[in-house]
Amino acid sequence: MGKLDKNELRRDFSSKYKNYYQTELFSKEGFIRKQCKECKKNFWTLDSNRELCGDSEHEPYTFIKDVPKDISYVEFWNKFADFFKKNGHAVIDRYPVVSRWRQDLYFTIASIQDFQRIENGMMSFEYGANPLIVPQMCMRFNDVPNVGITGRHLTSFMMTGQHAFNYPKEGYWRDRTIELNYKFMTQVLGVKRESLTYIEDVWAMGDFSEFGPCLEPSVTPNSKLLWRIRIVK
Ligand SMILES: [Zn+2]
Structure with a gap:
């Protein structure tokens, strides 16, 4: 087999x-599948006139003109936690940013890393609850050259990790993931259904030791971004 390639x-x-x-939600809500005029990726939308997928690389930000509502980091997390608690998730504390439980990494770069254990070159998962959410602070040193240049890169961020393991024995899979995402965005954050797109993409580890199809939700420009998270208080 040749070298794997995301495209x-x-x-x-x-x-x-x-x-x-194609998730159950897309069929139930009447989402249509389109191809982005710019990047040619396929995406799902409820807006039949939409031509672009919603990726910030080729759609301008709108929150510079339309000032969104302010919300503190804690208020935002509480909205997220309340919703997922109501939907059967445990809320756990974040892990340290120094990743002592992974000998191959110094720092925590994603929430999934909290649960990964490597022994004799094999990865297994250790989790205290299932499904769960975690407010994981992640470090991204490979973004350092972009900080202050693009206006959207930072050296750290809080990943609102939503994790379900070991499907079909327990946990859940794609349909429930997208259903929860859609409900949180539309019912809790008040995003208009038509401004939400789901882009067909691929998630992969740098070395392709793990990879698979993923759907990237995006909220776009036709409506205001409703919330701006205020980190410093
Ligand atoms: Zn696109």
Whole structure:
């Protein structure tokens, strides 16, 4: 097998989109599948006039002109936690940013890393609850050259981790993930259904030791971004 490539994988998964990307919610709510005029990625939308996928690379930000509502970091997390608690998730404390439980990494770069254990070159998962959410502070040193230049790169951020493990024995899979995401965005944050898109993409570790199809939600420009998180108080 040749070297794996994200673009090739995306093309392959998208050619079988019914298996990989069409969730129950899309069928139930009447989402349509389109191809972005700019980046050619496929995406799902309720807006039949939409031509772009919603990726911030080729759609301008709107919150510079339209000032959003302010919300503190804690208030935002509480909204997220309340919603997921009501939907059967445990809320756990974040892990340290120094990743002592992974010998191959110095720092925590994603919330999934909290649960990964590596022994004799094999990865397994250790989790105290299932499903769960975690407010994980992540460090991103590979973004340092972009900080202060793009206006959207930082050296750290809080990943609102939503994790379910070991499906079908326990946990849940794609349909429930997207259903919860959609409900949180529309019912809790008040995002208009038509401004939400789901882009067909591929998630992969740098070395492709793990990879798979993923859907990237995006809220776009036709409506105001409703919330701005105020980190310093
Ligand atoms: Zn696009």
